Amino acid sequence: MENTNAVKSFYEDSGSSRTGIMSWLFTTDHKRIGLMYMYVLLAMFVVGVCLGLAIRLELIAPGKTIMEAQTYNAVFTLHGVIMIFIVVIPSIPAAFGNMILPIQLGAEDVSFPRLNLLSWWLYITGTVMALFSLFTGQGAPDTGWTFYVPFSEFTTTNVSVAVIAVFILGFSSILTGINFITTIHRLRAPGITWTKMPLFAWSLYATGWIQVLATPVLGITVLLIFVERVLGVGLFDPNKGGDPILYQHLFWIYSHPAVYIMILPAMGVVSDIIPVFARKNIFGYKTIAVSSLMIAFAGSLVWAHHMFTSGMSDTAVLIFSLLTFVVAIPSAIKVFNWTATLYKGSITLEPPLLYSLGFIFLFSVGGLTGLILGSAGTDIHVHDTYFVVSHFHYVIFGGTGFGLFAAMHYWLPKMYGRMYNKKVAKIAFAVLFVGFNLLYMPLFVIGLQGMPRRYYDYLPQYQTGHMISTFGSWILALGLIIMFVNLYKGYTKGPKIGRNPWGGSTLEWQTMSPPPLLNFDREPDTSRRPYDFKGVTPDE
Amino acid sequence: MENSVIDAVSKVDTAFQFIFGVSFVILFLITAVTIYFLFRYSSKRNPEPADIDGNLTAEIIWTVVPIIIVGAMFWYGWTGFKALREAPADSYNVKVTARMWSWKFEYPNGKTSDKLYVPVETPVKLDMTSVDVIHSFYVPAFRIKMDTVPGMQTYTWFMSGEPAEYDIQCAEYCGVRHSYMLSKVIVVTKDEFDKWLNGDQQAQAEPEGKALLAKYGCADCHSMDGSVLVGPSLKDIYNRDTVIIENGAEKTVKADEAYLKEAIYDPSTQIVKGYDDMMPPFKDEMPKADLEKIIGYLKGGEKAEKPGERGAKIADNEGCTGCHSTDGSIIVGPSFKGLLDRPVTALHNGKKVELTANIQYIISSIKNPGEYIVEGYDESMPPYDSLSDKDIQALIEYFGTLR
Numbered sequence: 037m038e039n040t041n042a043v044k045s046f047y048e049d050s051g052s053s054r055t056g057i058m059s060w061l062f063t064t065d066h067k068r069i070g071l072m073y074m075y076v077l078l079a080m081f082v083v084g085v086c087l088g089l090a091i092r093l094e095l096i097a098p099g100k101t102i103m104e105a106q107t108y109n110a111v112f113t114l115h116g117v118i119m120i121f122i123v124v125i126p127s128i129p130a131a132f133g134n135m136i137l138p139i140q141l142g143a144e145d146v147s148f149p150r151l152n153l154l155s156w157w158l159y160i161t162g163t164v165m166a167l168f169s170l171f172t173g174q175g176a177p178d179t180g181w182t183f184y185v186p187f188s189e190f191t192t193t194n195v196s197v198a199v200i201a202v203f204i205l206g207f208s209s210i211l212t213g214i215n216f217i218t219t220i221h222r223l224r225a226p227g228i229t230w231t232k233m234p235l236f237a238w239s240l241y242a243t244g245w246i247q248v249l250a251t252p253v254l255g256i257t258v259l260l261i262f263v264e265r266v267l268g269v270g271l272f273d274p275n276k277g278g279d280p281i282l283y284q285h286l287f288w289i290y291s292h293p294a295v296y297i298m299i300l301p302a303m304g305v306v307s308d309i310i311p312v313f314a315r316k317n318i319f320g321y322k323t324i325a326v327s328s329l330m331i332a333f334a335g336s337l338v339w340a341h342h343m344f345t346s347g348m349s350d351t352a353v354l355i356f357s358l359l360t361f362v363v364a365i366p367s368a369i370k371v372f373n374w375t376a377t378l379y380k381g382s383i384t385l386e387p388p389l390l391y392s393l394g395f396i397f398l399f400s401v402g403g404l405t406g407l408i409l410g411s412a413g414t415d416i417h418v419h420d421t422y423f424v425v426s427h428f429h430y431v432i433f434g435g436t437g438f439g440l441f442a443a444m445h446y447w448l449p450k451m452y453g454r455m456y457n458k459k460v461a462k463i464a465f466a467v468l469f470v471g472f473n474l475l476y477m478p479l480f481v482i483g484l485q486g487m488p489r490r491y492y493d494y495l496p497q498y499q500t501g502h503m504i505s506t507f508g509s510w511i512l513a514l515g516l517i518i519m520f521v522n523l524y525k526g527y528t529k530g531p532k533i534g535r536n537p538w539g540g541s542t543l544e545w546q547t548m549s550p551p552p553l554l555n556f557d558r559e560p561d562t563s564r565r566p567y568d569f570k571g572v573t574p575d576e
Numbered sequence: 577m578e579n580s581v582i583d584a585v586s587k588v589d590t591a592f593q594f595i596f597g598v599s600f601v602i603l604f605l606i607t608a609v610t611i612y613f614l615f616r617y618s619s620k621r622n623p624e625p626a627d628i629d630g631n632l633t634a635e636i637i638w639t640v641v642p643i644i645i646v647g648a649m650f651w652y653g654w655t656g657f658k659a660l661r662e663a664p665a666d667s668y669n670v671k672v673t674a675r676m677w678s679w680k681f682e683y684p685n686g687k688t689s690d691k692l693y694v695p696v697e698t699p700v701k702l703d704m705t706s707v708d709v710i711h712s713f714y715v716p717a718f719r720i721k722m723d724t725v726p727g728m729q730t731y732t733w734f735m736s737g738e739p740a741e742y743d744i745q746c747a748e749y750c751g752v753r754h755s756y757m758l759s760k761v762i763v764v765t766k767d768e769f770d771k772w773l774n775g776d777q778q779a780q781a782e783p784e785g786k787a788l789l790a791k792y793g794c795a796d797c798h799s800m801d802g803s804v805l806v807g808p809s810l811k812d813i814y815n816r817d818t819v820i821i822e823n824g825a826e827k828t829v830k831a832d833e834a835y836l837k838e839a840i841y842d843p844s845t846q847i848v849k850g851y852d853d854m855m856p857p858f859k860d861e862m863p864k865a866d867l868e869k870i871i872g873y874l875k876g877g878e879k880a881e882k883p884g885e886r887g888a889k890i891a892d893n894e895g896c897t898g899c900h901s902t903d904g905s906i907i908v909g910p911s912f913k914g915l916l917d918r919p920v921t922a923l924h925n926g927k928k929v930e931l932t933a934n935i936q937y938i939i940s941s942i943k944n945p946g947e948y949i950v951e952g953y954d955e956s957m958p959p960y961d962s963l964s965d966k967d968i969q970a971l972i973e974y975f976g977t978l979r
Contacts, residue, residue, distance in 0.1 A: 105752045105753070105755070106752050109749075109751070109752060109754075174954075178751070178752070179749075180749050184710060184748075184749070186708070186709045186710065186726060187709040187710065187749070187750060187751060190708065190709055190751075190956060191751065191954075191956070192954040192955065192956070274725070274726045274727025274728065275726070275727070279727075280710060280725055280726065280727075280728075281725065281728075314617070314625065315619070315625040316625040316626065316627075316628065317627070317628065317629040318629070319628065319629070319630055319631075320629075320630040320631075320635050321629065321630070322630075323630070323635055344657075345712060345721045345722055345723050345747075346723050346725070347722070347723050347725050347728055347730040350657075350658075350661055353657060354654060357650060357653060357654060357657075358650055361646040361647070361649065361650045362646075364642065364646050365639065365642055365643055365646065368638070368642045369635070369638060369639055369642075371606060372606075372635075372638040373635070375606055375609055375610055375613070376631075376634065378610065378613035378614065378617060379613055379617070379626075379628070380617055380622070380625065380626035380628060381613070381617050381622070381625045381626075382617065382618075382619045382622050382623055382624060382625040383613070383614055383617050383618050383619055383622075384618075384619045385614065385618070393610060393614075396606070396610070397603075397606075397607060397610075400602075400603055400606055400607075401603065404599035404602060404603055405599070407595050407599060407646065407649055408592065408595050408596070410649075410650075410653070411591055411595060411649055411650060411652065411653025411654075411656075412653045412654050412656070412657035413587065413588045413591045413652070413653045413654065413655065413656020413657040413658075413659070413660060413719075414588060414591045414592050414595065414653055414656065415653070416588070416656075416657065416660055416719060416720065416721050417588060417592075417716065417719040417720075417721065419721055419747070420712060420714075420721070420747040420748060420749075421747070484592075485716065486714070486716025486717075486743070486745065488714060488745050488746070488747045488755075489747075489749075490749040490754060490755075491754065491755035492754070492755045493755040493756065494755065495743060495745075495758070567629075569625075
């Protein structure tokens, strides 16, 4: 806590003449922007979770439980749109990338601070429009988050507004990607060479390239839906000579790489956390850094594995199935390297590590079940069933979600200068972990039995699985409440901390907590490699 | 052919077993090793961490081994996929048309059905398309799933196997009734299948009993339309009060089953008043089975001609009842109950119009539903211009019965 009297933290020093809420809404400080992203996306996460719980409650028994079919269809569409476009895609990069990346590089801010603020405003605009689409027009969108044609042209619900919202959110993502790539290229402090960059920064670099290269395709695609609906052009409408499969290609050319936008930053978080709590260098730094780039590259070439049953040619199935298995390799290497990092370490099982290990297990389940989906013959059976729903949630909720939770337990003490109750954090983890597996494991089983996704009602043979899953959803919700309440209490009233509560060796742990406006109150020492803990000890 | 079929499901299942088996081993190893490390290298047991930053050999091993494993997985998966795609040349072909929210199966002889009847131990190839949005034909038991895409033909095939029933589900989200777009594959013996395929259809056009009446020449003397030829008409004959001359005395009897049987086998004992005793006894000529069928026909003649029955069948087969209820409730579109001559407020070219759902209106609503959209409903019904005028007539007759 030295120096706090001399140098003001970024909370006290806004760097502009604005005060109060305006000093936040129009800030160009990457830390404030990162926190604002986090507040909005956590609020939307709560909305998404409530929608998810409503879906689970409806499915506890066949027939109507709490809502009508049309409402149910709108609810799962919203759950998907909110969770994917508003929560998960921006989650780690926009919130923690903004807060942490410039500090890790020894920079004062991102390359384009005002563009960063514009990204946030676009994000808010998109989010508001998505919510707006619920309450205007002829009913909330009911297409699923995939907006498949011809159904999305057919339906009279408010799809046009929703796709414009997605279009705007896409721009926010592109601008953030550009900002991070440029920052990493141009603003590394002297001494922070490419191979001395923390792996979190490497993962954001790979993510940035996907955001910049793939997101425009989404922008174009959703714009085409808008044009189809409003002008009736007929690109996708077979009655007018269009091709509905073309839409699926365009959609997945973005939306598959988007999955890597979601997961790569979480891998970066885990790569940064594990060495700190093992007090040992990461196993195979270069391999992990390069595998992020490989995932980004190969992941851009596998989109049509979502379309094995679509009616595209068998040759395309052959190629895309093969390429999909190629992506499995770098992911597997990462998992093995993380595990090997623990070997002969000196491990303290603090909450960030616990959440990171949760990530590895859940992501492994998600990744391994992904092999079933990449393999052509088996995919035919489980495609569009609850097997896919479960696989996806293991990767994105178990992966990105737990990665986000790990980041919140690891870096937020730095941002707030206070510590949460570690014991409660561990209890929350245990409840979350049990609830999560109880919720999603049975869905693998009913998926294999043939339960299709997006079903409002179902045949009686699938009821047991649905029932267990719904019980699991309540336990998971309880875990989330415990975790969030604990974090909130910790960050508002918890004990104050010094510069380096975990004994991290990357630059963010050299500055004060919370950091000052321009990130460093004294020149950071950039001579140390990112995971070299010799002579570094945690405070207290 | 039988082998290759059993192969399709079993090849897919082999791929499942292989991938799951390997995955369980990998997951178990990662988890066990992690837990062991947490325990063995906890800061209490191992206060001094070792200085290791990598190991090239280890990394090469865990790059190359996964490549081999996923290569094998890919191959198993692809073999299964190929088996699912290679329909035997002698497959039995059925056309499948998907629409919101029902399935229509059309057989080579033109017969249509809303359930997929197939003979045992036969490879069945389905040529599929959709009339509105994308659906997906999914039979979990056969591991097959194929999207049905409007404006495009897709196919899938399966081996029917033993007599049984299997669930068909729509696997591509298609709107409010998606989860009710269900049907069944019904595998029956070859005899039953032939009977179903041909028999039922004949019964629809010309019931068996009627054919027998023609065969035994009954129709030469007995009309079916109430007119008197030589003998009394057979129209509505069952349970009709009939005055007969029995042993010279007049007597009123009900033309029940026993009476009709006797009247055919031994007509001269009970002559209907006003007719001559000229019908030959059919006792020796007509086997009991045929007699039963004829009586059955005479009994059911009334039922077969029940107004609206054919229309009701068309409404089910064409999927109308997927959206339009017959009991006044609202599923997606307006109910059929009380439809005929109901006053309707509809949107026509963006303007509100008041009209009556008369026959003309109903015909145009079936053929061109976009023309008038009933207030409060969405424009989501596809045009059914493939229905024949006769079918539409039958539908309207059916609506007339739903008061």
